[in-house]
Amino acid sequence: MSQTSAPQAPAAPSPPPTSVQPRPRLPRWATAAAFAGAAVVAVLLGVLTALNLVTFVLYTAVVGTLALWAVSRRVEGRRKAKDRLVTSLVLGAFAVTLVPLLSLVYEVVRRGVARLDGEFFNSSMVGIIGPGGGAYHAILGTLIITGLTVVMSVPIGLLTAVYLVEYGTGRLKRAITFLVDVMTGIPSIVAGLFAYALFAIFFGPGVRLGIAGAVALSVLMIPVMVRSAEEVLKLVPNELREAAYALGVPKWRTIVKVVIPTAIAGLGTSVTLAIARVIGETAPLLVTVGITNATNLDPFDGRMATLPVFAYYQLTQPGVPPEFGIDRAWTAALVLIMLVMGLNLLARLISHFFAPKTGR
Amino acid sequence: MAKRIDVSDLNIYYGDFLAVADVNVSIEPRSVTALIGPSGCGKSTFLRSLNRMHEVLPGAHVEGKVAMDGQDLYGPDVDPVDVRRQIGMVFQRPNPFPTMSIYDNVAAGIRLNARKMKRTELDDLVERSLLGANLWKEVKDRLNRPASGLSGGQQQRLCIARAIAVEPDVLLMDEPASALDPISTLAIEDLMTELKERFTIVIVTHNMQQAARVSEQTGFFNIAGPGQPGRLIEFNPTEKIFSNPDEKATEDYISGRFG
Numbered sequence: 001m002s003q004t005s006a007p008q009a010p011a012a013p014s015p016p017p018t019s020v021q022p023r024p025r026l027p028r029w030a031t032a033a034a035f036a037g038a039a040v041v042a043v044l045l046g047v048l049t050a051l052n053l054v055t056f057v058l059y060t061a062v063v064g065t066l067a068l069w070a071v072s073r074r075v076e077g078r079r080k081a082k083d084r085l086v087t088s089l090v091l092g093a094f095a096v097t098l099v100p101l102l103s104l105v106y107e108v109v110r111r112g113v114a115r116l117d118g119e120f121f122n123s124s125m126v127g128i129i130g131p132g133g134g135a136y137h138a139i140l141g142t143l144i145i146t147g148l149t150v151v152m153s154v155p156i157g158l159l160t161a162v163y164l165v166e167y168g169t170g171r172l173k174r175a176i177t178f179l180v181d182v183m184t185g186i187p188s189i190v191a192g193l194f195a196y197a198l199f200a201i202f203f204g205p206g207v208r209l210g211i212a213g214a215v216a217l218s219v220l221m222i223p224v225m226v227r228s229a230e231e232v233l234k235l236v237p238n239e240l241r242e243a244a245y246a247l248g249v250p251k252w253r254t255i256v257k258v259v260i261p262t263a264i265a266g267l268g269t270s271v272t273l274a275i276a277r278v279i280g281e282t283a284p285l286l287v288t289v290g291i292t293n294a295t296n297l298d299p300f301d302g303r304m305a306t307l308p309v310f311a312y313y314q315l316t317q318p319g320v321p322p323e324f325g326i327d328r329a330w331t332a333a334l335v336l337i338m339l340v341m342g343l344n345l346l347a348r349l350i351s352h353f354f355a356p357k358t359g360r
Numbered sequence: 361m362a363k364r365i366d367v368s369d370l371n372i373y374y375g376d377f378l379a380v381a382d383v384n385v386s387i388e389p390r391s392v393t394a395l396i397g398p399s400g401c402g403k404s405t406f407l408r409s410l411n412r413m414h415e416v417l418p419g420a421h422v423e424g425k426v427a428m429d430g431q432d433l434y435g436p437d438v439d440p441v442d443v444r445r446q447i448g449m450v451f452q453r454p455n456p457f458p459t460m461s462i463y464d465n466v467a468a469g470i471r472l473n474a475r476k477m478k479r480t481e482l483d484d485l486v487e488r489s490l491l492g493a494n495l496w497k498e499v500k501d502r503l504n505r506p507a508s509g510l511s512g513g514q515q516q517r518l519c520i521a522r523a524i525a526v527e528p529d530v531l532l533m534d535e536p537a538s539a540l541d542p543i544s545t546l547a548i549e550d551l552m553t554e555l556k557e558r559f560t561i562v563i564v565t566h567n568m569q570q571a572a573r574v575s576e577q578t579g580f581f582n583i584a585g586p587g588q589p590g591r592l593i594e595f596n597p598t599e600k601i602f603s604n605p606d607e608k609a610t611e612d613y614i615s616g617r618f619g
Contacts, residue, residue, distance in 0.1 A: 169418055239455035243519070245416060247469040247526055248445030257472050261459045 024075050031068060031084075038064030061092055105337070112334030115327045120335075124305075125293035131324045135332050137295035138310035141210065142339070144299055145289065145306055146279050148214035149221055154271055156218075157225025164226070165233040166255055183223035191219040192284025199288070208290040210299025213306070216284035224274040232266030233259060268350035272343045279343070280336055282308035307336045362389035362560045363429040363446075363529040365410060370424035371589075372402065372409050374417070379405050381589035383424070385579060387530075392552055392561045394571035394598065397581030398613070402590030403564045406581070407532050410562065411447035412440035428529065445473075448528035452535040454515035456507035456522070463503040465518055466490060469526035485525055493521035494551050513544025520551065524559070531555065533563040537570065549574050568614060572602050580610045 042059030043051065065088040073081035124137040160180070164173055195216035199207045236259050244254040260267070290303040291313050297304075311332035318325025365387040372380040380402035387393050395403045408414040409422050412433065426433045433443050456465045466486045470477055477485070486503070490496040495517040499510070507518055516536060523531060533552075537545040552561055552574050565571050571578055579595040594607045605611045 237455070239451060239453060240457060242413065242416065242449075242451065243455045243457070243522075244468075244472060246411065246413060246444055246449035246451075247472065247522065248441050248443075249469075249472040250441050253472055253474070258457060258459075262457070264459075 023077065023080075025080075026072055026075055030071065034068040034071065035060060035064035038062075038067055061088075061095075065089075065092070108330060108334050108337060111327070111330040113331075115331040116334060120328070120331055124295045126295075128293070129319060130321070133324075133328060135305070135307060135310050135328065135335065137292070138305040138307045138332065139335060140295070140297055141289075141304040142279065142307040142336075144297060145210050145213045145217065145285070145304065146275060148211060148299060149217040149278060150271070150275060152214060152218045153221040153225050153274070157222050157274070158229050158267070160222075160226045161229035161233055162255060162260075164230050166251070166259070180223045180226045183219070184227065186219065188216075188220055188281050189283040189287070192216045192287040194219060195284065195288050208288065208303040209301075210289055210296075210304040213285045213289035213304070214299065216288050217278045217281060220281065220284070221274050221278045224277050225270060228270035228273060229267055232263045232270055235266065236262045265351040265354040268354060269347040272347035272350070276340045276343050279340060280308055282312055285309050286312065307332050307339075311336070362558060364389045364560065365530065365562075366425075366427045366430075367410075368425045368427075370406075370409065370422060370426060372405050372414060372422045373420065375419035378589040380409075380581075381591055383592045385592060385595050387560060387562060388577060389560045390556055390558075391576040392556050392563060392574050393577045393579065394575035395562065395564045395579045395581060396566070396568060396571050396613075397590070397593075398583065399566075400590075401581040401583040403581045404534050405590070406592075407534055407562060407564050408449075410530070411449055411532055412443045413449060415440065445526060446528055447530040447532060448523035448526060450516070450519050450523050450531065450533045450536045453539055454512055454519050456510070456515050456518050458506070458508045460507060461504045462499050462507050462510070462518060465507045466521050466525050468522055489521040489525035490518075492524050492551075492555070493517045494547060494554075495521055511544075513540045513547060516540060516544065516548060517551065520548070520555075524555065528559065530560040530562065533561065535564050535566060538566060545570070568602075572598060578602070580605075580607070580613065582609055582613070 038060045039056075041063050042056050045059050046052075046056055049055065065085065068088065069081050069085045072084045119132060120134040120136075121139070122136050123132070123134040125133045125135075160176065164176060168176065192213075195212045196207070198215065199209060199212040203209070240258055240262060241254055244258045245251070249257070285306050286309055289306060289309065291309050292303040292305050295305075296302060311329045314325040314329035314332065318329070367383050367385045367387075370380070370383040371378060372383075383406060395407065397403050405414060410426060410433075414420050414422060422434065424434075428446070432438065457468060460468065463486055464471065466489050467482055470482065470485070487496060487500075490499065495514060498514060499518075502509075507515065510518060516539075520531075520536070537548045540548065549570065552563065555561060563571075563575065575598045577595065578598040578601040580593045580601065581590050582593045583590045594601065594605055594610045596606065600606075601610060602614060605614065611617075
């Protein structure tokens with residue numbers, strides 16, 4: 001067919017067969033050996049300076065990485081050495097990221113487990129001075145307020161996302177996207193003050209209501225919900241929509257019966273992650289819901305207790321002697337972490353069980 | 361069942377861009393009409409304008425007239441959803457609904473439109489449609505398994521079964537075999553020969569042998585250059601197109617001397 005005008009170049013002098021030459025490689029145990037050696041060096045260095053866990057790990061990592069790189073460079077060549085260096089750096093960065101997480105979980109479990117007992121889960125703080133007491137009222141309060149938040153935010157967020165993906169065009173779509181982005185950046189205390197001001201119009205200053213807290217949390221949750229649901233809906237292949245249209249299915253039915261079922265796993269994950277985002281918020285609940293020692297399960301009537309605010313007050317106003325309040329604060333933090341972890345687990349399960357099956 | 365389609369002075373736009381210009385053609389009922397031509401010449405665009413799928417894209421619109429048995433499909437009081445119920449479509453890539461079983465995919469046209477139908481009637485319809493698409497034997501024991509577990513060729517036949525289950529008058533096929541191996545392609549081509557007894561079939565294809573094998577009429581689309589609209593250069597019986605075309609451009613394209 002097409003023909004090159006230049007004649008075939010004369011055969012070049014045979015190129016050096018470097019590319020397929022077997023190269024010397026470090027044995028598999030080289031990495032372990034390098035870091036073991038580095039550990040020994042670290043101990044020696046530590047004897048000279050001050051040996052503790054932090055300096056030991058730091059010395060080992062740095063010396064081991066450099067030693068491995070140098071040896072590899074001599075034996076295996078530059079490319080392999082660079083590979084090993086970058087691998088060490090990436091793993092190092094991963095380890096550094098893990099440190100605060102593990103430290104946090106360890107510390108919260110260590111200090112929170114003391115009061116992780118039956119009483120914590122089935123008694124409120126009425127008449128408690130000193131030991132005992134629990135967060136029954138705060139756990140239920142958090143669940144009720146978060147539940148109300150979900151009831152308000154998920155429909156609004158999901159419908160907004162459907163509008164943006166399926167219907168929106170031009171200016172309105174860009175405006176909504178921009179405003180959602182702005183909402184994502186609202187500091188949580190501002191959301192709380194907004195809800196407080198809103199309810200103060202109707203109920204007068206100093207109002208404290210569970211529903212006001214739910215409104216404040218909705219302001220924070222809606223943009224997260226919109227954004228993640230939008231991404232999930234965009235992943236639904238356009239071909240499926242066209243297939244439905246070609247069967248004479250109206251657009252709204254296509255969305256309800258084809259698009260959303262196809263994306264349901266991702267939408268479930270979006271909801272749970274959005275809940276996880278707001279369930280630990282303290283500041284907005286502090287100004288809208290306040291705290292109470294008694295159990296109040298009616299979000300339309302006065303102050304309620306919530307876990308984050310409960311932890312805050314137990315820590316800042318622990319009473320005399322302080323250790324019992326501080327213990328309760330740590331346990332409240334532990335329960336909150338368990339709730340969020342449970343939600344993440346739920347998200348995993350949802351996406352596992354609802355994802356479109358591909359079995360034969 | 362099968363109906364004829366008359367297209368007159370059809371201009372198809374994407375926004376302000378004129379993609380296909382001045383199409384005049386009559387598509388006969390109970391026959392296969394093939395549309396051939398180079399990529400980007402507007403064959404698929406034209407095909408999608410026949411069941412008003414073209415306007416799904418933002419800014420896309422048409423001028424001119426498309427009539428099915430005398431009824432103007434672009435009339436002011438015509439709902440595009442009704443048009444699509446009468447003119448089914450099969451796409452280039454098989455697109456069964458991944459959340460649904462094989463059975464539900466075939467029944468999708470009924471279920472998604474919330475048409476009431478007794479379970480036994482629906483069972484019959486699904487069996488008939490799968491038989492019509494030559495897929496019944498392969499899937500009858502696993503109707504409740506996910507459709508995504510089928511092979512590509514089976515999925516495409518499932519899509520054909522889904523399209524014919526709503527009993528359309530016309531079936532549009534946009535390169536239905538281009539993603540399939542020769543054996544599956546043959547199965548689809550045999551199927552077209554059977555289906556043309558009941559439906560008017562319009563097929564877009566890049567495979568000229570396929571056009572020659574399955575169609576009675578062939579239309580050749582071409583484009584003068586980049587930015588120019590595509591035009592229907594020649595529309596004639598397939599035998600004539602492939603042996604003695606009226607236009608030089610058609611002959612060049614068919615004999616491979618094109619471009």
